[in-house]
Amino acid sequence: MNFPKELMYTESHEWVKIEGDKALVGLTDYAQSELGDLVFVNLPEEGDEVTAGEVFLDVESVKAASDVYAPLGGVIEEVNEELLDRPGWINEAPYEAWLVKIGEISDREKLLTAEEYEAVVNSEKE
Template sequence: MNFPKELKYSKTHEWIKMTDDTTALVGLTDYAQKELGDLVFVNLPEEGEEFGVDDVFADVESVKAVSDVLSPLSGKIAEINEELLDEPQLINADPYEAWLVKIDEITAFADFLNSEEYEAFVESLEK
């Protein structure tokens, strides 16, 4: 499994890439996409919508189930990855390139893990 060091991670399996002090890209981790299986549908929010930490901002559907995606940040949706609406399987192919949303005007953060902490967290789940 892949745990890029430049990213931050949430315990709900979202990755966060800060692009500046108040803007970040958010996506699903490698662990999340493997657990979900082959993704067939992604439902993303509208640009301009605002979300708080741990609010459901999207959902993904796999051949196994539909799963909510929780926001690791409080802020406003600046952009969605429209490519995923037609090709949700891009998340399975490369979860760290297939970001879901760009959030800006960030006002609060969840408790993030660095790559080593997240890797240890995932290993504890697999025992």
């Protein structure tokens, strides 16, 4: 399992890469491995406001459909439309296949470090 130290994480298995007042968001390696092969990604619209901790998109795998929670508050500035045609990219390269870029970010204090997130994953595996 891979936990890049330059990223921040959530207990609901999203990763966040902070870039100034913007953030890229994706699904962690653990999330994609638990979900199985992804077959569909339902992305939000650019301009949508999101609230930290609330569902803002969903993904479907061969196993099930799963909600994805916003790790931060803010406004969707960009969606990764490549995932609409290639949802399996998340399985292949979870830390490259970002879902959305959020601007005007807030609620950063709830994010976890790589070490804190690794502890969450290890506790779920037990």
